[in-house]
Amino acid sequence: MSIVTTFKVSLSLPKKKAVYQINRIKTKDYLLYILLMHFVIALPNGIQMASEFIAKGDIDKTFLLVFTLYPLLVILTGITSISVLATTGLLIRTVSKRKLVYQLLWKMAMYACTYPVLLYTTINLFYKTNSMIHLILVMLFLYIFTKMILAYPKKKR
Amino acid sequence: MAFVITEACQDEKAASCLDVCPVDCIKPVGNQYLIDPRLCIDCGACETVCPIEAIYHEDDLLEADQPARIMAINHFRA
Ligand code: SF4
Numbered sequence: 001m002s003i004v005t006t007f008k009v010s011l012s013l014p015k016k017k018a019v020y021q022i023n024r025i026k027t028k029d030y031l032l033y034i035l036l037m038h039f040v041i042a043l044p045n046g047i048q049m050a051s052e053f054i055a056k057g058d059i060d061k062t063f064l065l066v067f068t069l070y071p072l073l074v075i076l077t078g079i080t081s082i083s084v085l086a087t088t089g090l091l092i093r094t095v096s097k098r099k100l101v102y103q104l105l106w107k108m109a110m111y112a113c114t115y116p117v118l119l120y121t122t123i124n125l126f127y128k129t130n131s132m133i134h135l136i137l138v139m140l141f142l143y144i145f146t147k148m149i150l151a152y153p154k155k156k157r
Numbered sequence: 158m159a160f161v162i163t164e165a166c167q168d169e170k171a172a173s174c175l176d177v178c179p180v181d182c183i184k185p186v187g188n189q190y191l192i193d194p195r196l197c198i199d200c201g202a203c204e205t206v207c208p209i210e211a212i213y214h215e216d217d218l219l220e221a222d223q224p225a226r227i228m229a230i231n232h233f234r235a
């Protein structure tokens with residue numbers, strides 16, 4: 001499955017077919033998708049920082065330092081956030097009596113972030129997000145994520 | 158339709174597939190694991206975690222791996 005197909009499958013979530021399809025995405029494409037999502041979410045701030053540096057006219061060592069550290073910081077924050085979001089899946093899983101390991105929940109949480117990430121970036125490119133929008137995006141994530149968990153059958157015992 | 162564990166699993170039995178299967182349809186049979194095709198929901202969660210790529214969807218099976226599919230059908234029918 002290519003990265004384009006992976007993206008298309010993510011957009012079909014939380015449909016049951018797509019929920020099962022994401023399990024078959026190869027590790028290479030999965031990792032590439034994680035990077036792509038981080039790139040998308042970092043875009044608004046990245047563009048703003050770059051334009052500020054260009055406006056000041058000093059593309060020097062600080063610029064290079066910021067642009068090396070910024071992606072690392074975004075990835076670190078992103079991985080931590082997905083881990084926290086996946087942890088909510090442990091609760092949903094227990095309440096809904098599904099047998100889903102954390103490893104699978106992490107993957108599901110990552111793909112469930114597609115719509116919220118795209119919306120966040122789009123809004124931030126043209127406007128500014130606020131805490132209300134953040135809350136709506138988290139609710140959207142929880143809706144998609146819960147539906148994905150419920151796509152699996154209940155535990156037999 | 159179901160996923161099939163092929164002969165490659167024999168003696169490996171790392172059982173990573175067992176942990177991720179959401180419906181517990183993977184069982185030890187002799188010196189390997191087999192998927193119960195009556196219970197498998199086709200979710201594919203086991204396929205990517207197998208460290209030796211011993212699991213395939215039945216549509217993707219090679220001719221040489223067809224006996225593994227038949228073995229699973231016969232075993233769980235009994
Ligand atoms: S993960 Fe692969 S090798 Fe390990 S038990 Fe399952 S099918 Fe066999």
Ligand code: SF4
Pocket residue numbers: 160177178179180181182183192196197198199200201202203204
């Ligand atoms: S495809 Fe899903 S249900 Fe079937 S054996 Fe693999 S993990 Fe279990």
